Amino acid sequence: MSRWVPVARVAELPVGEGKTFSAGGRDLALFNEDGEIFAIDDTCPHQGASLGEGTLHEGRVICPWHSWIFDLHTGECRGVPGTAVTRYATRRTGETVEVELPE
Numbered sequence: 001m002s003r004w005v006p007v008a009r010v011a012e013l014p015v016g017e018g019k020t021f022s023a024g025g026r027d028l029a030l031f032n033e034d035g036e037i038f039a040i041d042d043t044c045p046h047q048g049a050s051l052g053e054g055t056l057h058e059g060r061v062i063c064p065w066h067s068w069i070f071d072l073h074t075g076e077c078r079g080v081p082g083t084a085v086t087r088y089a090t091r092r093t094g095e096t097v098e099v100e101l102p103e
Contacts, residue, residue, distance in 0.1 A: 001103040008097045013037060020052030028088065030047040031056050031071060031072060038072040039088040039099045045077075051085065 007023045008030055013076035017042035018031040019043045027042035031054035042052050042062070060069050060078065069078040089100040 002093065002100050002103060004098040005042055005101050006093070006096045007039070007099045009097050010092060010097055011039075018052050018054060018056055023099060024065065026053075026101070028099060029054070029061065030060060030090070030099075031095065033059060033072065037090045037092070037097050038071065039090050040072065040075055041085040043085075044068060044070075045083055045085065046080075066089055 002045050005023045007021045013019060013032040014031055015032050018029055021028050021030055028039050029042040031038045033056060042050050044051055044063045046066055046068050049063050051061050051063060053064045054061040061072060062069050070085055075084040077083040091098050
């Protein structure tokens with residue numbers, strides 16, 4: 001089971017940037033790439049950096065601490081096979097960004 005949870009306002013996510021939000025008991029990193037909103041777990045599995053503070057580049061986020069690279073479409077870490085962060089579906093409802101979270 002899952003549910004859609006309001007997480008942010010579209011205006012809080014400028015194009016080309018990311019930001020961390022808390023919702024449903026977890027920290028999420030949301031990114032706006034050319035108007036498409038992506039959501040992944042905020043915590044880098046390497047050493048716990050906030051991915052919301054990372055650099056967004058061509059559908060990937062680069063961890064701010066050690067430059068691990070995560071694909072926003074899949075959550076997979078490029079260069080470290082078998083390592084990934086959870087990716088969540090997003091949708092816009094008016095000016096609100098909602099994320100689909102497990103119950």
